[in-house]
Amino acid sequence: METRKKVRFTIKLQLLLGLVGVALIPAIILAFISHTSEEKIILKMVEEHLNGVTENLLNICSTCYEMNQRTINNNLNVATHFVEGKVELSSEDPLKWTVENQVTRETLTKSIPKMLIKKYVVSGDTMLVDKITQMVGGAVTIFQVMQNPNGLLRISTSVKKKDGTRGIGTFIPDNSPVYKSIVNGRFFRGVAYVVDDWYISAYKPLFDSDYKVIGAVYVGVKQTELNILKEKFSSLKIGTTGMTYVIDCHQNEKGTLLIHPTLEGKNAYEAKDLDGRSYVKEMIENKNGKGVYRILDPKDNKVKRKMIYYRYLESMEWIIAAEIEEDEVYAPLKELRNRIVGWMMVCVVFVVGISIFMARSFSLIIQRIVEVLTFLEKGNFSKSLEEKDTTRGDEFGIMASHFNDILLNFKQLLKKTKETSEVIAQSIQDLTVSSKEISTTFSQQAAAVKEIVATMEDSGQVSKAIDSKMGEMAKIAVQTQQNVQSGFSLINNTMGKMEEIRQTNNKTIQGIKLVGEQISNIGEVVTIINRIADQTKIIAFNAELQASAAGEAGKNFQIVATEVRRLADSTVSSTGQIKQKIGEIQKAADNLMLASETGTERIKEGHDFSAHLQKVFQEILNSAEVSAGSAKEIDTLIKQQVAAFEEILLTLKQISSGINDFEFSARSTASSSEELRKISANLNEILMKYVV
């Protein structure tokens, strides 16, 4: 049993935090949204204000510039009136000049011819330019084109240096746009650096009689004369910390504060904020824009974030800027934030108070339920909630009442469960024993079925072997049938040959008979001869008798008769021998005949035997055909038997598998029963702990 966890985050605390959170989070979000919206509005207003200021100043400066341009044009018209006419360079008595580059301040001595305007020498003379200056104001200068080094040399000017001397002898170097315009015969308008200062200027080339540029006339208004503009700038107030100023962007005065409340005339080109950014340089490079920079204020030596808006006036090459401290911009916002925080604190106190009250009320009943549950956890069902809890007027009272009812029901259920558990335990014990017995029986059956399957598999192998052998036997039977057919064919041939032999033998017997007859004929001939000899002998006898009867006279005749008789006897003897030979021949012929007949009989027997053999072979052939057919049928039947056997084997395997499954199920059941028994035992053990 798990040990009871210690409550770290109580319901009371949860309710408290929940209620406070529910109350405060929307308020914080609302405050945040209000603050953010206010910040945006203020920022937008400031931006619009700064933008409007810079725009206004830009317009003012632009207007001033246009007015100066008009003035310059008028001055140039006046100056042109005075220098119009024949302009030439005198080849006589050139002047020695110490010339100075107005940019690099390098000097050198140079001999330069005099310039004559309407026969009047203007080189080094200021009368003409002073006269024009008196008439139109501003500055007037006459330049002469110089070579080696190239430049526009001031040979006469109304402009004075800071030390009061005239600024003649200085020259505009050839890299200046003024020089490039003039030598190309064009006007130049714009800002030009004259002697020591920048002027709003206009240059006009001077041509000799060959229409070659030999010089120029200049009129201009000093750009630094901006008092009117300064007043305008100082009159524009931006809050209490805001101000406007002008940064010069001309080449040599880049970063100079032309108009500034406190730092006018200082060059802030390299000034950096606390983040290391050269913000003046950045403004000059960007020309138009805005930025926020952390700058150390020298007045109170404090770091201040300044919002700067700036615009570029191209015609005067000025950056017109307006700035304000961020603290001043966000001061209303800060005040708003402080107010919100104050109200939030009040709300928190209020909400926390209410939350504590509600949490205490809710958690009390829960704590009591927890106490009762703690007893329940230990198996003690004797405790229940008190009456004051069940009679509460809220849902917790109903919950407590239901809790007591559930507890009572559970007590009864537990009691019933105990009784039932004992019965189940006994049943499970029986079930376990039965399951083990079933499992054992299934194991034995599985083993028996496996043995049957193994035996069937062996039988299947034997059946397959028989099938294979039957297949071979069927082939052999077919082969035998073919062989028997061949034998039958051979026997038919033999029968044919035997028939031929029989016919030939018959012919031979006929021949032998014929020979016998012929021999018989010979015998007849011999008989005839014998008869003749016999008759001859008789005649000889008769002759001998007659000779004997004749006495002495018949002696010769008797001799002849005797010889005739002897001849007849010899003939008879010869014929007897012939007859004997013929008899022997006849006997031989008879023997031959007999032998032939025996041969004939043997041939006939052979023929009959062949016929019998043919018949037997026919029967064998029939039997072989029947055997081949039967072998095929047996082969087919055995194949069917093997297929049936395999199906039986498959079924048996399925049965075996089923029995295995059954066995597995029985084991599982036994195991489950065992587990159930243990569980039941545990359940009983557990139930024993409960005090009802």
Add this chain to the structure above:
Amino acid sequence: MENDQIVRRLEVINEGHPEEEDPTASLLKKILIFAIDQEMFAVEAGQVKEIVTGNQLYYLPFVPSYVRGLINRHGEAYTVFDLKMIFENETSKGNKYLIMKIPNDQVCLIVSDVIGIMGVSPEDILSLSNQKGMEEMFNGAFDFKGKRVLIVHMNVLLKRLENDLSK
């Protein structure tokens, strides 16, 4: 014997060479030996007129059984005696006939074969007086080729015929 030899013998006889002529030849008795089936008999050659063969035998009724019948010889009938019937009471199978030279009677003997005519010295002829039964039918016997040959006594035979016919 070749013809030359026969002619030579005839010349010897005609020329009368004493050294080659048998001095006892005139004393020999000419005997004709014949066979009836397996038995040999003999008659005096002078009693045989002729030997014939192949003649048709005509049966003769009411005569003794040893008379086989008659044969026709040149238009003359000769009575045929069967000696085997007489001696052994069996019919012989001969087809040769010995025409006997008997005065006033024409008889012949049926024989199986004629063996030959030979001269037999009277000393070689044995008397049959000590023999019983048939001694009167034979007037002697002699040995021929290891066998005893009986000489048929024709007169006795004829007398028996006469007696039998007269009975």
